[in-house]
Amino acid sequence: MHKSYLTDIANWHNGSGAKGIPSICSAHPLVIEASMLHALKQDAYLLIEATCNQVNQDGGYTGMTPADFRAFAEDIAQKVRFPIEKLILGGDHLGPNPWKHLPADEAMAKACTMIEAFARAGFTKLHLDTSMGCAGEPVALPDALTADRAARLAAVAEATLKGSDGVKPVYIVGTEVPIPGGAMEELDELEVTRPDAARETIAVHARAFDAAGVSEAFSRVVGAVVQPGVEYGNENVIPYVPAKARALSATLSDMPGMVFEAHSTDYQTREMLRQLVLDGFAILKVGPGLTFALREAFYGLDQIAEFLFAGKRPETLVATVERILTADPKNWDRYYHGSEAEKRIQRHFSYSDRIRYYWPQPEIDAAIKTLFDLLEGVEIPETLISQYLAGSYASVRDGTVQPNARALALAAVDRVLEDYFQACRA
Template sequence: MQAHVLLAPSFEQLADHRHGFVGWLVDLLRGPLAYRHTLLAVCPNSEAVTRAALEAAREANAPLFFAATLNQVDLDGGYTGWTPATLARFVADERIRLGLRAPVVLGLDHGGPWKKDWHVRNRLPYEATLQAVLRAIEACLDAGYGLLHLDPTVDLELPPGTPVPIPRIVERTVALLQHAETYRQQRRLPPVAYEVGTEEVGGGLQAEARMAEFLDRLWTVLDREGLPRPVFVVGDIGTRLDTHTFDFERARRLDALVRRYGALIKGHYTDGVDRLDLYPQAGIGGANVGPGLAAIEFEALEALVAEAHRRKLPVTFDRTIRQAVIESGRWQKWLRPEEKGRPFEALPPERQRWLVATGSRYVWTHPAVRQARHQLYQVLAPWLDADAFVRARIKARLMDYFRAFNLIGFNERLQAFLPN
């Protein structure tokens, strides 16, 4: 599967642009469409979210990006059960089912050593985690991904709390990009676009001076080696998973910085941000959403459970998913400093619920959760289509992003900029 197969026919000619369709879009957002639009990227953390995103893109008539982490989608199936190839096949089949003609771009999110939870838990040495990431990058390219986020900003071989030295981040970013380009060219695949940097506090790029040094060093090496320059730079714009605001002034400063390098700033953790309409004004070229959509899916299922209880129908979903999240242990990843080391049941009720809602994405494919969900849908079937109800809730939230980012009807606007 090649990178342009998910493009609508009118956009297929852009598959061979120097950075593919993504690079063409970024050129427009840096030029004639500057400060007007922000591209939306959805983490495909469940079948319901992925389907709802495609349905929303059809209604919005706008491009859709998917940004899949190695935790979600990998050669081992990740927590979704998808490999890059099976995700691509699922999306392609859904596009046909929906009659969707909007461009869809598959992307890798945070591809780098120790960015997969399993690698961290098992304390894999650098060479082992690197080789796993390189194999994943190859699989992404074979599956037709059009955007690769390369992020070597974690180093478990350093003392805890020690930022990775900028020269090491640059060296490892170049190595990942060089491998991707060599493999892509050997396989005669179309050009892809690259994304670098991180918003994570532990990544050591929060200080704007360090970000500038990183970009200076990276661009110098890439130009010397004849490698493509990234089109997106991920930056810390003040968003976190459990906050509702972002730092507009900081975003504008980072935007001014990365535009000097021919790139756009990319915002992660856009879940739950209040003033989404400020993203285009700040020059943010793209924004990732994911964990918050899992929470929307969870809340929709909560509503279904409440309806089942109202009808006095026997369901177990609420207890089953709570237990599955607790047993997974992955809720501990999102604990605040003062919560570390405390048992789940010792946390305040509102925090327990937030952790279950946010952590639900890790266990949607757990056999017991699947069974309990199927049972919930079955008992409600005489009265409503539970699956459609859940997708509609997710889609409604996604439409908020499409509207705030000025993406409604964006495909029609893009037609005017197509090469003759």
């Protein structure tokens, strides 16, 4: 088997070029297209990750299996001429989370089937997340049990790939892992992972991998998920404070070959992202921040279309989305609180961006297609871009972004990507 591009990530800080890598956690085709175009422009590798809730053997909320997701990503790569050899696919939060309502034995059996599917489909970065309790268990599990379950999943992946001549996967482990999809409520402050807890995470996983007979695979554990003190709630963002994470960062000197993976880095400033990379958090996961930017573009274009072509559609995109979200609240109602007016704001504009679960919904997808069809071939006036898509105004004026709907949607995502790619060249 060949080595992964990420195998030596801990040594990147010693050389020129990349010091870290953004991890694009999204299944939206426009987000993936924008990411590929940005990486192409920079001649960079691109890491795209599918979360266990998005993509699994049962289809997840996207309806895609791991093999489907690979085909989906490669189709976009072919369309934009992104080199497949520079595409790294990762599986995020691989473990029992989608089935944690089941007893642990059943949930873990499902998780084993899932990681086998990810490994077989050629995903070469596997984040093992077994930190959550299943039915009848406490919410957070003891480190040793978390590590034993993670090692069991690694053993399944290794057995699946035995005899293959492809790229050996690298693994990410951790016991203090944020839940997939972001925080469930407003946050005030987060406790940074203690240095001794970070060291113990690695030690306990090393023992578990050895006990499971996959000690060689542990040599490909390139990172650990820890909490550097960054997160976002529905209405607020907790910024990175380097001083609070200084002791945690220092523990990397005791973990040769490893970096930290930072989850929930969405909405951090470019400078804070850069500081995270400099402090050893070399894998920066971002997802909702990208679809949040895309939603801003969709809603801006919706208002432009309504101004230019009033009454041409039976309802606006915003009206369609509101109708579907209120009729089908399962992806947001546990997360949003307050009065009906407050929940309405959160449904559309929350940092948690749970609206992203609804973009594939047939009526919403059709409404977006109708919006783009209406604006097809339209050169949108600069003044309307200034009013409704102000973030792209300067780029339209200087000619780097074309004043059409598709280019403006991609540009909104690209601005967020630029922060990440620049921060990772710190």
